[in-house]
Amino acid sequence: MKMYCRDCEQEAEFYPYWKTRCKECQRAKQRAFNRANPDYLKxxxxxxxxxxxxxxxxxxxxxxxxxxxxxxxxxxxxxxxxxxxxxxxxxxxxxxxxxxxxxxxxxxxxxxxxxxxxxxxxxxxxxxxxxxxxxxxxxxxxxxxxxxxxxxxxxxxxxxxxxxxxxxxxxxxxxxxxxxxxxxxxxxxxxx
Incomplete structure (x- = not known):
């Protein structure tokens, strides 16, 4: 499904289930969360x-x-x-x-x-x-x-x-x- 990403504002392919970020921005957000919360990730x-x-x-x-x-x-x-x-x-x-x-x-x-x-x-x-x-x-x-x-x-x-x-x-x-x-x-x- 193609929509506009709320972060990069580009039209892009989205994950299903009504995500508001494109796949690249969602991955970047998850990587940043993992770096900021290493105990959670462990x-x-x-x-x-x-x-x-x-x-x-x-x-x-x-x-x-x-x-x-x-x-x-x-x-x-x-x-x-x-x-x-x-x-x-x-x-x-x-x-x-x-x-x-x-x-x-x-x-x-x-x-x-x-x-x-x-x-x-x-x-x-x-x-x-x-x-x-x-x-x-x-x-x-x-x-x-x-x-x-x-x-x-x-x-x-x-x-x-x-x-x-x-x-x-x-x-x-x-x-x-x-x-x-x-x-x-x-x-x-x-x-x-």
């Missing part, structure tokens, strides 16, 4: 990544901003302000997804080095352990345990449980219980 991309794996992906941009503010706009393990969204339980394990229970702000370089490793094993690698603040690690573990409704000891067990009990996409799609609920059930069975 959260959106991580939600999409989790959604493609059929994992929970209910992390609104404002919640990601709140999580960053909880850690003072800094890495949860160091004082770095060059942060990115990190999944504590890697998406590859098919547990938790992009949710408040599974994301933290982490220094960009550390995030790349962690990749999809087990969080606890990675933290105690000698070259990583030397870079992190032990008090920040303890605070982070308390925070993660709390948002997951677990004690710190149970949360540490949960991290290893997720690694040992990786799920398939079909298992995730057919699941009627959260990963934390499944973990708690497995703990009860072990103690019986």
């Amino acid at each position: 959260a959106k991309n991580q939600r999409r990544r989790a959604r493609l794996l059929a994992l929970p992906n209910d992390l609104p941009p404002q919640v990601w901003t709140d999580i960053q503010e909880r850690f003072g706009g800094r890495c949860a393990l160091t004082d770095s302000t060059d942060i990115s969204l990190e999944h504590v339980i890697p998406l590859e394990n098919m547990h938790l997804g992009t949710t408040i229970e599974n994301v933290i702000p982490l220094d960009r370089t550390l995030n790349m080095r962690k990749s999809s490793k087990n969080f606890i094993d990675w933290v105690f690698e000698p070259e990583i352990e030397a870079l992190i603040d032990e008090d920040k690690l303890n605070d982070l573990l308390c925070y993660l345990a709390e948002v997951n409704g677990l004690s710190v000891d149970d949360y540490l067990d949960f991290i290893y449980w997720c690694e040992r009990n990786k799920r398939t996409e079909e298992e995730v799609k057919s699941a009627t219980k959260t990963s934390v609920e499944l973990f708690k059930e497995s703990q009860i069975k072990m103690n019986v």
